[in-house]
Amino acid sequence: DIQMTQSPSSLSAYVGDRVTITCRASQGISNNLAWFQQKPGKAPKCLIYTASSLQTGVPSKFSGSGSGTDFILTINSLQPEDSATYYCQQYNSYPLTFGGGTKVEIK
Amino acid sequence: EVQLLESGGNLVQPGGSLRLSCAASGFTFSSYAINWVRQAPGKGLEWVSTFSARAANTYYAESVKGRFTLSRDNSQNTVYLQMNNLRAEDTAMYYCARGSNGDYWGQGTLVTVSS
Numbered sequence: 762d763i764q765m766t767q768s769p770s771s772l773s774a775y776v777g778d779r780v781t782i783t784c785r786a787s788q789g790i791s792n793n794l795a796w797f798q799q800k801p802g803k804a805p806k807c808l809i810y811t812a813s814s815l816q817t818g819v820p821s822k823f824s825g826s827g828s829g830t831d832f833i834l835t836i837n838s839l840q841p842e843d844s845a846t847y848y849c850q851q852y853n854s855y856p857l858t859f860g861g862g863t864k865v866e867i868k
Numbered sequence: 869e870v871q872l873l874e875s876g877g878n879l880v881q882p883g884g885s886l887r888l889s890c891a892a893s894g895f896t897f898s899s900y901a902i903n904w905v906r907q908a909p910g911k912g913l914e915w916v917s918t919f920s921a922r923a924a925n926t927y928y929a930e931s932v933k934g935r936f937t938l939s940r941d942n943s944q945n946t947v948y949l950q951m952n953n954l955r956a957e958d959t960a961m962y963y964c965a966r967g968s969n970g971d972y973w974g975q976g977t978l979v980t981v982s983s
Contacts, residue, residue: 795969797913804976805905805913810969848913852968855927857903857915 763787763851767860775868780836782863784849789829793853796825796834799862800845808847809834841867870894870972872964877977880954888949888977890964897945898922900967904938904949906960907976916962919947932958954981 764787774780784794792812797805807816809825812832822837836843844867849860876888890902904916918927919938926938937950947964961976 793968795971797970799913804963804973805965805970806973807969807971810971816971850913850915850970852970855918856929857918857968859913859915862912 762856763790763854763858765849765851765858765860767847767849767863769863770861771864771866773866773868774839776839776841778839780839780843780865782834782836782847782849782865784827784832784834784860786830786832786851786853790851790853792828793851794825794827794832795850795852796823797848797850798843798845799848805848836865839865839867843867870966872966872972872974874962874964874974874977877962877979879980879982881983882955882981884954884981885950885952886954886979888951888962888979890947890949890974892945892947892966895966898942902940902947903965903968903970904947904962905965905970905973906958906962906979908957908960911960914960917949918968951979954979956981 766785794812796809799805808823813825824835846862846864871893873891901920903918919940935953939948959981963976964974966972
């Protein structure tokens, strides 16, 4: 199975900051990676697919990069509504696997 | 508009069974894989199972293999997850999501396994 390791597990930043979350796969997954945002009590929402493609309707302040084993989610100009838990997921092979999540809080 | 609607969650005793449904609309259902993903209270996301599109293959997490079974009715745009021999550790919110990359998700249905 491919293990997905996210870091950090939590972070706190100011409004307007740029935030980066990393996700590392235990083996190469090409660009078969998605990023999700989940707010409390809500279903996850896809932000990014194929590592860097922005899902329809998602603001361009979110961006993804990487290929192979190392990936980054960047959130520009952090706003209070960005407070959530973010997950990466590989879909290169079964079983599909998720990272452990990164909880983003606003200072 | 793409929509996925889960139903069938309930309180069930250990060893019991439930069938979850994922009804889809707003897209060509037969062209997409459908995934089930669960989230135990206060925990992260865990992939459970996938019914692929045209090849009609099914995939299961080791934790549910032999107990859960997927089926798909393309005429009803619905995927079913039959869950047997339920355990306390199956307690979770169950979501269905479209495609391998999970580009759209339903709102979830809650399964509680407890005596």
